Amino acid sequence: MVVYRPKTTLEQWRILQAVVDYGGYAQAASALNKSQSSLNHAVSKLQNMLNVQLLEVVGRKAVLTQAGEVMLRRSRDLTLNVQSLEQLAVNINQDWEPEIILCVDLAYPREALFPVLAEFLPMSRGSRIKIIDTVLTGSTEAVTSREADLVILIDTPRGYLGEALCHIEFVLVCHPDHELASLTQPLSTNTLSQYLQIVIKDTSETPDEKTGWLKSEHRWTVSQFDTAIDLLLQKVGFCWLPKHKVTDLIADKNLVHLQVEGSAFKQFTAFLVCPSPEQKGPGTALLSQLFLQHREIDLPSFDSSQNN
Incomplete structure (x- = not known):
């Protein structure tokens, strides 16, 4: 198998983005705390390696060529993906789940599901959510197999506890x-x-x-x-x-x-069940908390003074 070896580096693409975003080499050099000559060298080497002119000087300002606009746009996706990948590694080291599997019985109202997911998104730290539709015994098996992180189902299997939603x-x-x-x-x-x-x-x-x-x-x-x-x-x-x-x-x-x-x-009654509560990660715990905050059921209140 032939292994592809990149001609360019992420640092070169980041420098190109900085030159464009800050409006020139001098401004980018100041923002990155680098010398202007090092930025000139990096962009020049990038263009030579690609054999494509990315920037041209108009007056005193470096502007993108037509090819440069296309390449810059694609480079932003590249650096963003690397940033997300590195953040995922941080989350894993902090025990934040890279993926949360949520099984939802088809009978559960989607009008109650979607607001929870929308609120979870900005706090999800890039965790993927896999939503699996289940029905009847399939919902029960989602709990007993412990392959899901959270399960919303009708009734709870014997030996498991659930929160009414x-x-x-x-x-x-x-x-x-x-x-x-x-x-x-x-x-x-x-x-x-x-x-x-x-x-x-x-x-x-x-x-x-x-x-x-x-x-x-x-x-x-x-x-x-x-x-x-x-x-x-x-x-x-x-x-x-x-x-x-x-x-x-x-x-x-x-x-x-x-x-x-x-x-x-x-x-x-629809219940929220965590099949493996002892292994619940912070993302699963947060998503579970949001479901409880949005639940549409009146819980019984207990007056402890009546027991005295």
Whole structure:
């Protein structure tokens, strides 16, 4: 394998940037605490090595050539990437995670997710965030496998603790022109079993059939709630969906809420779980704190004086 050996150095590119940014060799030399002759030599050597003229003197000022503008723009990306790489090394030495894996159940409202991530960004120190959508058993496995740093899921697996973030209601819906909408309400489970149900695919490779929502023998499986909604809008099937996903569609009479015997709706609680709290890094801890600050649930208050 042929190893490429760069002809230029980062220092030469930084000097070129300084000459342009400060408006000339003298000003750049003062800012960098270097001699003007050393800056002239560095830029001259850079141009000779590339066989491209980057600067030309107009009057008493060095200005970029057309080629120089292109090369300078690309050089800024180069030096910025090196700076980010060096900062990443500092973060690693300070135990700041280079990557945080966040698994989020599809039922969790994205309207609650995005503000947290937006607030985290300026404090993230360059840490990458990997967001993985999970459903049902797949959400549980994200915790038990301990491959994720944080998991938002419905209910918590045995042996793990979680912080409640919000309540999520599921409602049964179909198109207003679907036959189910014209039947006497509430509907029995036997009636529902005669119609096509749209279900969301469990992201686990070994799904637990005991989990999930009401199922019909005749069902189609999709991977996203949005796909299920698209099918419903085409008058295909019925589906249990998070209320926040269909509130506007119901209000606009594009979908209808079906009443079911013994279950007008199903309510669940979304929890934030750190699968390996003993290994929680500072980035994960900060992101977890932000989720708790943004949570949309009323926590019970305890008066310690009542125990006295």
